[in-house]
Structure formats: C-alpha cells, structure tokens
Amino acid sequence: MANSPRNLQVKLMRQLDEEDKREDELEDTYLFAATLITCIKLEWMLELHTKAQHQSYLCRPDLLPNPHTATSWQILQEGHNDRAYIVTMEIDIRTFELILSSGFKQRWEKSTIDHTNISLAGVSRPHCQFLDAAGGLGLVLYWLSLIMHKITLQQIFALIPSTVNRYIAFSLRILLKTLKDIPQANISWPDQVTKYNEFEKLSEIVISHHSLLQGAFGSIDGLNLPCQV
Structure with missing residues (x-):
C-alpha cells in the first residue's frame, strides 16, 4: 500500500528528529572529548610547574660564572687555615697535602674522567x-665529611649537577687507590707480640675517652651517615 502524503510527512519529520538527536549526541561527544583533553593538558602543565618548583639542583645561570675564579672552595684553600680544613674536610692541611703528593694529584692529571662520550683509554687533559x-x-672530602645536599656542593664549587656527580665518582676511585699506597693509611691488626704491646696502648686510649669500651683498640666518633626515607 502506497504511503500517503501525510505518512510521508510524518516519516520525514521522524528522520529529521533522529538526525537532530544524532547531531546533538555527536556534539556532546566532541564537547566531552575537548573538555577531557583540556583537563589532561592542564594537569600536565600543573605537573611540570610543580616539578620546576621542586627541582633539587641549580643550573649554570644560578651559579658563579667561572669555577676557576673566586669560588667558596678557592677562598678556603687560599686561606690555608688548619681549622677551616678540619671543620669542612676533617683533615688538616698537612694530611691534605700528603694525600695530594702521594699519588692523588698524579692520578688526577693522568687519568681520564668517566664520561659517556670519552674513552677511558684516551689522553687526559687536566687543563x-x-x-x-x-x-x-x-670536593670528595666535603662529600664524605659533611652530610649535605649536592646543591650545596654546586654552590661551593660552582659546578652543575652532572659535573659534581662525575667528579665525585672519579675522585672516590683514585682516592682509594692513593690511600692504599700511603703507609699511614694502612689498616692492620694491632701488634701484640713485641715488647711494645700496641693493642694495650690503643685500648688505654679508648678507655680514657669511653670507659665502658673495655677491650677495644679502636673507636670512631662523629660518623655521619645519610638516611633516605
């Protein structure tokens, strides 16, 4: 049976209503997607802003312009004050110079500092x-003696974070090799056989400072260990 004009009109109106509904639903979908993308972008920008505010390092513009000139370390070194050396590095000037001259300086100048794009077999360029x-x-004695954030080391030596990390790792390695060559740094068991009983003498020294440590030949005080939560 053929559709009457009235039926065609009703059918057309229904189709138009359905198309309008689909367009409204599609528009709502686009709006929701746009809102979601905007929220994601805002959250991402907020996260970047928060990270930037809590960066635990300094960049080159935040530091003294030249690590070779008038840094806090150089002022302390040029002051040549035993007290300042002991307070910051826990050794006096004589011991500092002994370590330098016993192989540390030679190893520093002859060895290649670790770097991803430099061969360890390459020629060192200390200048x-x-x-x-x-x-x-x-630098390494500051790091070993004082519990401080590396940001403080950056300020004292005017170095960026990657350089601080690389120099500490390099210095630790050659410092250990140097100390093994210094007789005064040798670690050995106290002598109990000879006439001079080293164990008893050392134990007396310990007891004079810590009366409860009976039978000990060595003690350590003021050891700082970093803790991480």
Missing part, C-alpha cells in the same frame, strides 16, 4: 677540567 687535583680532593 680543560673545571677542577684541579686539589679541587677534586676537596
């Missing part, structure tokens, strides 16, 4: 380094 041997020894 191109940000720190000389004394500065490298000072």
